[in-house]
Amino acid sequence: MRESAVSFFFRNLFLVFWALFALFPLFWMVLLSFKSDAEMFSTTFIFTPTLDNYINVLLHTNYFRCFLDNLIVSGGAVILSTLVGVPAAYALARFNFPGKEDLAFQILSFKFAPEMLVVLPLIIIYNRIGLYDTYLGLIWVYQLITMPLLVWVLRGYFEDIPVEVEQAAQLDGYKWHQIFWKILLPLIRPGLVAAALLSFIFAWNSFTFPLLLSGIKIIPVTVEALRYIGTDTIRYGQMAVAATVTALPEVVLALVIQKHLVRGLSFGAVKG
């Protein structure tokens, strides 16, 4: 059915407004990063662009170390989630065991609790067992963010693969790991890519956990950005630079995987 020109016009008008509304803070952040302190609070778009903020942040602070820290904990968290989550999703899809649905729901429920709720006991526990302010500690706690998504998306993918396909491969003389690499992995790949990258973005943006469970040796960029709020002054320009550079990998990732993301999260494995 062809839509009328009127509804087409209004629909797109609405989308344009919505895009402006959603993107304006980002736009403002980028603007701020090019402003000098003197012009920081002007609300006109006319100012003399300067790269001072970039030079200050990128060359004279430990911003890159923080960037690297973020990469390590987020990347590590996603890798660990993949290693554990793929077999877990497979087991939840294929095997029947007592308490299966409860377990699956519990994994999902990690997403429900506000981070602040669990972080206080975690601080105490982490201090006791020596995980406070370590890469391992952060990677571990990030599982709360990355694992549920991965497990639930992949479970659906595995459920869509008929078990007979695996049995056929078994009859054909393949070992379980060969079946996984040759048959299952190609089928779950879109979901795996989408879920892994999405959970990477969630982990990358994580703020509460790294703020409270690290901060001396390991400082992810999300936490580092706070440092620009000093006792006497707030360095908006530098903060904007930090935020802009931090957002870059996500923007790039999102653009690269856009197609996978939509397909991977909305399509089954063997449909179509």
Place this chain on the structure above:
Amino acid sequence: MAGLTFKNVFKQYGRTKAQQVFDADKTVALDADKSVDATVRRVAAQIDNQYAVNDFSLECPDGEFIGILGPSGCGKTTSLRMVAGLEEITRGEILIGGRMVNNLHPKDRDIGLAFEDYALYPPLNVFENIAFNLRAKGLPDEEIRRKVMEIAPLMKVEDLLDAKPAGLSGGQKQRVNIARALVRSPSVLLLDEPLSHLDGKMRQILRTEIKRIHKQINCTTILVTHDQLEAMSLSDRIAIMKDGRLQQFGTPLEVYDNPVNVFVAGFIGEPPMNLFKVGIIGNARERYFHFAERGIKVRVPDKYGKAVFPGDMVVLGVRPTDVLIEPDNPAATDAKVAVFENLGDEKRISIEVGPEDYLTLITDNEKRYKPGVGIKIIFRESKTHIFDKSTGERIQGE
């Protein structure tokens, strides 16, 4: 090439280990304690109901085409999967070519299985699907190519080799599925409802194909199906199963002409056999089946003279084609036509023998009958079956 044997095979329904141990204990108790009391007997009955396949024995000689036929849930697919090694065998033995395979890995059993819903490998094209097994064996490329090219024309899939499974029709998928089972030159080919997902025309084409392929490669083949027509047309012999138990095993003609019980009689044949609970009346010389509600009497064939007596209740079974219209026969029974259906090459006449009970007869006689008119019928004596009314077993005549 090898024969296939089931020896008293049992398959328990999926149960936990603990439950199995419990059942085993009870079985032992049952064997030890011969003074069978009521509780133990009840447990025995419960255990009996836990088998998806119950004391199943079957001998399939080398090269034969055996159909396992039964309604859904009768254990036929489970039996097949036990041969393939996809289900554990609770008790009993399965032998392929005289070799016990109970504990062999599926891949070492030398069987080819065509799955009901094809189970092709979606990421691979048709060629690689067929070659998948050969790749596992690590055969050199040119030999794989040669073998696939041998099977592909046989299954008429040579034009599809580059296609992905998603782009194939149901019939094509099933051809690839069977090709994949055949390419490893199995001792026993297992077909699990190969035609059930296909539409009428394709079903017929592929049925002929399967027959042709079996003639060509002459491999012991087990076909599992719920469609009696399929089993009748393809099999050298048919095993009919119900509730996990083998009912009858014989050639299509045997099971059609001499069903061992009411279940087999009713399951084989289209339209189904007329089965009615009737009384026996008469005297020492002349006995009649008596449809009490409509007062219809039909002579009991002489061969049952020593098997049934006046006052008995039996189940009478006679196929629609064995009810004959004989207006001039003095022994014929008077009846009234209730429904007349002209199906072109055959005519079906229904005769009311009780409330909601109709005796169907099929004739190729050109005469048309109006509902309500009188008709004289007799049962073909040699094809009139009677069954015990409580056990359902056939009562043999002389």
